[in-house]
Amino acid sequence: MENKNRCIWCEKDDLYRNYHDNEWGKPIYDDETIFEFLILETFQAGLSWYTVLAKRENFRKAFDNFDLMKVANYSEEKMNALAEDAGIIRNKLKIKATVTNAQAFLKIQKEFGSFSKYIWGFVNGKPIDNQPKTLNDVKATTPISDALSKDLKKRGFKFVGSTVVYAHMQATGMVNDHVMDCWTRK
Numbered sequence: 001m002e003n004k005n006r007c008i009w010c011e012k013d014d015l016y017r018n019y020h021d022n023e024w025g026k027p028i029y030d031d032e033t034i035f036e037f038l039i040l041e042t043f044q045a046g047l048s049w050y051t052v053l054a055k056r057e058n059f060r061k062a063f064d065n066f067d068l069m070k071v072a073n074y075s076e077e078k079m080n081a082l083a084e085d086a087g088i089i090r091n092k093l094k095i096k097a098t099v100t101n102a103q104a105f106l107k108i109q110k111e112f113g114s115f116s117k118y119i120w121g122f123v124n125g126k127p128i129d130n131q132p133k134t135l136n137d138v139k140a141t142t143p144i145s146d147a148l149s150k151d152l153k154k155r156g157f158k159f160v161g162s163t164v165v166y167a168h169m170q171a172t173g174m175v176n177d178h179v180m181d182c183w184t185r186k
């Protein structure tokens with residue numbers, strides 16, 4: 001393993017390091033990937049991100065490779081089958097919320113032209129760089145995540161509290177919370 005300065009949270013193992021080095025905090029503008037992260041963040045609510053990340057491939061398989069149209073049209077039978085799938089987090093409320101969120105996602109796409117356009121509008125289309133010196137400088141929520149959470153809830157989304165929304169913003173690069181000495185900033 002090469003010797004690089006990284007954000008301390010990712011030093012648990014190679015799964016976390018790979019996610020940190022190659023995905024976390026990189027701006028994502030395509031709706032398909034934004035939707036994937038939204039599903040994953042929905043299931044992360046109240047759990048560790050590591051738990052979700054370790055099951056990510058199982059989630060891909062279980063949720064039809066995060067196909068928005070398919071997920072939005074899941075039947076009660078499909079949701080019940082997902083609740084029995086040991087490869088994912090078997091929380092019936094989160095499974096139902098995923099279908100509800102897919103339907104709300106489609107409505108936003110129709111209204112704004114893309115979900116990306118909608119969500120990135122909360123940060124004026126460009127990442128906010130918080131330049132934290134240490135992990136202690138990284139917040140769990142911000143006024144922007146509060147506003148986005150509130151708007152998503154108003155539009156029918158579930159499991160999108162401000163902490164979950166802020167984690168989504170970090171994951172999709174809407175905010176850069178890599179610590180200042182992290183190699184990804186070089």
